[in-house]
Amino acid sequence: MIAMAMSCHPQLLLADEPTTALDVTIQAQILDLISELKKKNQMTVVLITHDLGIISQEAQKIAVMYAGKIVESTTAGQIFAKPLHPYTKGLIASIPASCADSDKERQKYLQTIPGSVPSLYNLEPGCRFYERCSYADNHCAQEEPLLDEIERGHFVACWKSSDIQKEGKLN
Ligand code: SF4
Numbered sequence: 001m002i003a004m005a006m007s008c009h010p011q012l013l014l015a016d017e018p019t020t021a022l023d024v025t026i027q028a029q030i031l032d033l034i035s036e037l038k039k040k041n042q043m044t045v046v047l048i049t050h051d052l053g054i055i056s057q058e059a060q061k062i063a064v065m066y067a068g069k070i071v072e073s074t075t076a077g078q079i080f081a082k083p084l085h086p087y088t089k090g091l092i093a094s095i096p097a098s099c100a101d102s103d104k105e106r107q108k109y110l111q112t113i114p115g116s117v118p119s120l121y122n123l124e125p126g127c128r129f130y131e132r133c134s135y136a137d138n139h140c141a142q143e144e145p146l147l148d149e150i151e152r153g154h155f156v157a158c159w160k161s162s163d164i165q166k167e168g169k170l171n
Contacts (some may be wrong), residue, residue: 002030006037011037016048031058052095056080064088067117067128070147074154082159082168084150086133087113127159135160 004015015034019027031054038045046115047058055062056076063073064085072085083089090113115132118124126141127133133140139159149155158164 002033006041011041011043013043013045014048015045017050018047019049019051019054027054036164052091065092067123068120069128069157070155071129071157072155073147078154082154084154084156084164084168085129085138085158086135086160087129089146089164090132103126127157129158135164 002018008136013034016063018034019030022030034045035058037043047054049055059076061074062076062079063070064087065071066087072079072083072088079088080092083092089106090111093111094113096110113132118128118131124130124141125143127136130136130140135158137159143159145157145159147155148161150156150161
C-alpha cells in the first residue's frame with residue numbers, strides 16, 4: 001500500500017493507522033520507512049493513529065479529535081507537556097506508567113476516561129465531551145465550544161481551558 005501511494009510522488013501522504021496489528025519490530029520498520037520517504041520526497045505526512053507512543057515519536061504537530069471534531073491542536077511538545085482539553089489530559093493520563101515513574105499511584109492503577117463516546121446520530125446540544133468530563137458545568141451542556149487560540153499556536157475547544165491553563169501554572 002505504501003509503495004502504491006508513493007508511486008505518484010505525492011506532496012501529501014495520509015497514513016491512516018499504518019501500523020495497526022503489526023508487531024513492534026515491523027511497526028518500527030514502517031515508521032522508519034515513512035520518515036525516510038518524507039525527508040527524501042519533501043513530503044508532508046498526516047499520520048492518523050490511536051497510539052500515543054507513535055505520536056510522541058513521530059509528530060511535530062498534533063490535532064486531537066473527539067466524536068468527529070478537533071478539540072485541541074498544537075505542537076507535539078505542548079500537547080504532552082501542557083494539555084489544555086480535558087479529553088487530551090485524560091488520554092495522556094491513561095498512558096501506562098513505567099517502572100521508572102516516580103508516581104507510585106500511577107504504577108498501581110491504570111487511569112481511564114469514564115463513560116463512552118456519544119452516538120454521532122443522536123448528539124445532544126453542548127460539548128460532545130460533557131458526559132465524561134470532570135470539569136463540566138451547565139454552560140458546557142448548553143453551548144458547544146469552538147476551537148479558540150488560547151496561547152500562540154495552541155487551539156482548544158473547551159469553555160474551561162483558561163481555568164485548566166491557570167491550574168497548570170499553579171502545579
Ligand atoms: S467544554 Fe465543558 S464539558 Fe466540554 S471539555 Fe470543556 S469543561 Fe469539559
